[in-house]
Amino acid sequence: MPSHGDRLRRTEPDHRAAPTPRVLLAALATGLLTAWLLYDGVGANLLICGAATAVGAGVVARGAGRRIRPWTVVWSLLALALLAVPALRDAGPAALLAVAGALGLASLALHGGRRWAGVLLALPAAVWQPVPGVAWAWSGLRGRGLPGRARIVPVLKALAVAAVLLTVFGLLFASADVGMADLLSDLSPSVDFGQLPLRTLLFLVGAVTALGFAHTAAGPRRWDRMTAAPGRERRRLEWALPLVGLDLLFGAFAVIQAVVVLGGADAVLRDTGMSRSEYARQGFWQLSAITALTLVVVAVAKRWAPRTTPGDRRVARVLLGLLCLLALVVVASALGRMWFYVDASGLTRLRLWVLVVESWLGVVFLLLITAGLTRRADWLPRVVVLSGMLTVAVYGLMGPDSIVAEQNVDRFERSQQIDLRNVRELSADAVPALDRLPEPQRTCALQLIRTDLAGHSPGWYATSRSAEQARGILAARPLSDGDSDGATACAWAGLRVGPNP
Known part of the structure; x- marks a missing residue:
């Protein structure tokens, strides 16, 4: 080896x-x-x-x-x-x-x-x-000679001599005459x-x-x-038995989710003491972990899968394909639970990011199923990376902070409820949405963003379009509270501002 x-x-x-x-x-x-x-x-x-x-x-x-x-x-x-x-x-x-x-x-x-x-x-x-x-x-x-050395070296020498002469005589003229000093000061570059x-x-x-x-x-x-030695084939029973058990476990979860979705949740919820909405909101993080771990299981199982006979390969495709298909039920359940959770508590950066990652994992499972149904799957690595990078590009270009602010403001307009801790530390992307809030919620939500924007005003090439738009909005409608951190406005809005809000 x-x-x-x-x-x-x-x-x-x-x-x-x-x-x-x-x-x-x-x-x-x-x-x-x-x-x-x-x-x-x-x-x-x-x-x-x-x-x-x-x-x-x-x-x-x-x-x-x-x-x-x-x-x-x-x-x-x-x-x-x-x-x-x-x-x-x-x-x-x-x-x-x-x-x-x-x-x-x-x-x-x-x-x-x-x-x-x-x-x-x-x-x-x-x-x-x-x-x-x-x-x-x-x-x-x-060891390479410089092209055009005969022409370049004399020019460099002349520039060095000119720089020395201009510096010496310029300092002397500046000390001898105030007008000359002002002229040379305007002409010479300032160096910090x-x-x-x-x-x-x-x-x-x-x-x-x-x-x-x-x-x-x-x-x-x-x-x-860079090649890796293929994993040692396991016997069909040794390899298939764990996967069959896992498929059955995933299948039981899928059946329970179908019962809940179809409205027959009373029998499922009777022993838990939870309402339908409480049941829907719990368990998202565990389901997200299950989704990620399932990908690891599929990769390891594929490496050790029996592949000697066509029957071995058929069994491997069926069991792994069924696991990927059932994993899509887990993805759908996790996304649904987070939807209920966000509707009840509001959207945050972390919740949005996990939603995006969970959705992308669902796409990966669809790609794995498609690869299992085709004769050639050499397209899979590049398409998986392409889907991931497209997700990152869409996520960034849409503006996650803008989405978080929009959801929380829409929720406030429907229910008059908003957790300002979800929006106070967002970036300038959130300003157009947060500007729709009434006072004192508006000032409490925007104060920290205004402080960040006021402390740094770079050139066009070192700022974003969102930051410039936010500066224009805040200049047109100044905040009503002069506190540096908006503590007074937040107190009026019912939010205690401090190190542990």
């Missing part, structure tokens, strides 16, 4: 293009762009820096003779869509998730991959590519040395990231060559 090192060496590229001076110049330009744009915050600047990195990697890939494939275009466009989330929405967690997804998709676009190993190992590969990228650039440029450490760090991050992606584009690892 080959060792782990042998399997890793098997993924080495057959050929990697050598770096050129243009690669280094493009990385330096990306670093300067990053240091300039990202200092004040994130917004459209992430998309700009990401596009610059993508252009540099694309030039290297073209020079290496690589062809653009359809899946490369899909991953690249989806990565750019994810980078657009911070430019449009202000929700921090969703933006962070989108940026992480964009990095993973960019790496997958450059590495390629069809099998599970190729796809899953390519996604995080961007994390460890920068260091090899720097070494690759240094080794390639160390307090910004230098962070801008230097941003420059290094941008340049090294660009070199890492260029290194990958020049010759990516072929993670599809």
Whole structure:
């Protein structure tokens, strides 16, 4: 059996293009762009820096003779869509998730991959590519002569001499004449040395990231060559008996859910002492855990499934397909219970996120069932990743904080009930919906958001469209309470504000 090192060496590229001076110049330009744009915050600047990195990697890939494939275009466009989330929405967690997804998709676009190993190992590969990228650039440029050296070096020398002369004589003129001092002060750039450490760090991050992606584009690892020994087949009875028991357990749960849905819940609820709504709201988190664990069970069972004869393979498809089908009942039940829970207590970021993840797991089970019904399932790894990343993109672009605020405000307009703790710490995405609240609820809900927006007003490239819209709304309708944290308004609204509300 080959060792782990042998399997890793098997993924080495057959050929990697050598770096050129243009690669280094493009990385330096990306670093300067990053240091300039990202200092004040994130917004459209992430998309700009990401596009610059993508252009540099694309030039290297073209020079290496690589062809653009359809899946490369899909991953690249989806990565750019994810980078657009911070430019449009202000929700921090969703933006962070989108940026992480964009990095993973960019790496997958450059590495390629069809099998599970190729796809899953390519996604995080961007994390460890920068260091090899720097070494690759240094080794390639160390012995290379600089093109046009005879023309460039004299120009650099002349610029250095001119800078020294202008600095010395400029300081002397400025000290000799006040008018000259004012003129030179207006002409000379202002340098804030307090910004230098962070801008230097941003420059290094941008340049090294660009070199890492260029290194990958020049010759990516072929993670599809990373093979794992198939699991030892179990005898049919040894393998099938646990799955049959699990299928029966899932089937019993499905029958109980059908009884409740069809209205015959009295017999089920008589011994519990719960109402129908209480029964519907309990158990969501456990059902979510069951959904995730079922995927693990399916993966492990598929690895050890008997596959010697057509009958073995048929039994494996039936039992695993039935488990996936019954898991969809668990997904539907979990989503229904969370719906009742949200209707009773309001929506929060965590509840929305778990709803989204549970819905995506349902899609994964549908894909697994479809793969079991088809002769070829080599499309499954890429489509599963595609569905996950599309979910992240839609989740970010719709604005989770906006959805949370809309649901809570709609609930208030129907029932005059709102838990302000669910909305007070949302981002600027929530302002249009929370602005519909009456006083004092409006001031209590918006005070912390207004404080965050007032404390930071960056340029257009370092803010989101939602933040600018929120500033306009708050400027047109100022809050009525001057407290820094809205404690007075929250007290009037019946909410105690403190470290443990």
